[in-house]
Amino acid sequence: MKRYKSILTVVAIAILGIAAGAGIKVYSILHTKSADILDAIESSIDSGSAQYAELKEQGRFNILIMGEDDVEGSRRSDTVLFATVDIDDKNMRILSLPRDTRVQIPGHGVQKLNHAFAYGGPDLLKATVEKYLGQPILYYVVIDYNSFPAVVDILGGVEINVEKRMRYVDRAGKLDINIQPGLQTMDGKTALHYVRFRKDALGDIGRVHRQQQFIKALLKKVYDPRILPKIPELTAQMMKLFKTDISPALAIQLAGFAQNELGRERIFFSTLHGQAATVNNLSYWIGDTKAANEFLNAPLEMLISGDVAENRNTNNFAGLSLSYSSAADENGNGKASGTEKKPGQVMKKDELLDLVRSMPESIAVLNGSGKAGLSGEIATRLQKIGIEVVMSANAKHFDYKSSNIVYPINAKPEVVETAKILGKLLDIPSSLIRSNNQAFYPSVIIGHDNQKLMSRIDKLIEISTQ
Known part of the structure; x- marks a missing residue:
């Protein structure tokens, strides 16, 4: 895999591209046509690869997003997001993969998903997810949690409605989470605690849900034009936050795509449907890959209208809906916005x-x-x-x-x-x-x-x- 290049991409696409598009010197690149973006990607990858075939046939490509954390000197990734960027139909789909998902890790047998990063870093995690979902991955992004709070603080915090009190103390790990319920504007430290918390009955599935709620709140914030004056400071901090193998020029082009073509209603989220299970005294998440691929491959109009059928046996966990939603749906417990249709009105x-x-x-x-x-x-x-x-x-x-x-x-x-x-x-x-x-x-x-x-x-x- 190519060496890390610290640039802005994916979530940064939303933050930098949407907020800064009209005011920076790369104006022409930000306004690149969709066909030019596809051409640029096609020219940089092997024409015989699965990634090239998907790009050529469907006008889309996949990115693996990993949250990297340093716990007691051990690097691990407890956040794994599979993102599909559809240039042709102008939408993005983000599938959260729980850390305990039971997968086959190349060279290591059946393990929990997050073990792949510990064994072989982004390369092995990428190969594992490709094999698991049967979907080629073109690029990867690693998010450094250590730089996470500073970005949120530059944005002026994010507004999130906390459903219940979140309390957890780990003195050895120097972690003290104490978040009260209710609507509030979180600073960077509180936001990091919010997306890390998993010490309740929902465990990691609850944390995945909160991570999606945070990203939605973040997107809502960055669509605000008042963010524009903060771009220089935000950009400098973003350079520390992201590592990726996407080229700087392509990242800017994708920023323009996000700014010009993607509204929040065209960014969709879902959690890997499945069920909790214990195998050989180890707890796992047994994922429904068929449902995952239906979400990733469904025609856009079906997502917008809420017509994607879902397996009732795997789309709910302990009362928490795992159904897909759009970034414009801030509740995140139902289907994508747009599912309610107005009754026909008779005209004269x-x-x-x-x-x-x-x-x-x-x-x-x-x-x-x-x-x-x-x-x-x-x-x-x-x-x-x-x-x-x-x-x-x-x-x-x-x-x-x-x-x-x-x-x-x-x-x-x-x-x-x-x-x-x-x-x-x-x-x-x-x-x-x-x-x-x-x-x-x-x-x-x-x-x-x-x-x-x-x-x-x-x-x-x-x-x-x-």
Whole structure:
């Protein structure tokens, strides 16, 4: 593995890129096109590797994030995050892997996941997670806990709602955690205690949940433009916090991607589903890798709409939900934001006709449900209310549970406006109206809720002929 290069990346992408994008000299790099980022990565890796194949076929790559801690002179990693950065569909997915996850460590047999770092550092932990999830990892990031509090203090602290009192004393380890319940702004020291605490009934799973809550609070903080004046000081501290094999130029490009393309609602979190078990008198977390890969590979619109099916036997631990959520969902105990859909509202004839006439562009209809002939059927109905349809075809897959609307990346305002009007006409939530690199026109993608969509259009036809 390449030598450590202390630069900003991943979480730093959010902090530096989102906060500083408009004001630093690397403006042009921060505004690099998505295709250029993919080209830059492709040119730096082996064209015969699994990482290259995933990048070429799906427009995404994976990063392993490790929290490094020094406990009584022993380096260990009790925090392991698997992050997928999707350049094509503009989202990030972060999967927390509990430290006690039962895995096969190359050369060491079946062990707990965090033992891999102790045996062979980032290289061995990376190889272990690749084997476990069956997903190639392109880059790694190591976070130094010793520099962690200073970053939080520079940001002015983070606001977190503590669910219950957290109390633990380890005099030998010089650790005294005493955090009261309630909403509070944590300084760096308190935040570090918050993400380290595991001495309750939920153990490491509870700590994983709190770590996700902290990252969400951190992201909320760094989206605040008032952070901009603190960038020089923040950057200097970040240099101490992160070690990675991502090049500085690529890190800046990814910062621009995060700033320009990723909102908090497009950053998703999940914990490896599973169950606690005792094997040979050792406690383990038996992970559900099938559920993990469903989260990592699900189409974006399914995550946004909350349509990803989850195994009820493994998505809950001692009353704590392990279901996925977005960074915009600060409660973090349910599914991603956007799962609640507003009921359809019937519009009057004049309003309907005015909306149709105000659509500046033609549209396409794509079949994302797999039902034969559906795109042509929907296109014909839309034409009856005066919408100009220039193409009907199949979508790139048939797994769309909910109908949604897409438009080309970097589309002109008229195209975006057409997509928004179409969404209003068809009663499709704004969370399901998005840019997509596969789109050539503002397009409605028909999902498995096609009967609902058909009923909506039939009602519009009825209104238009009154």
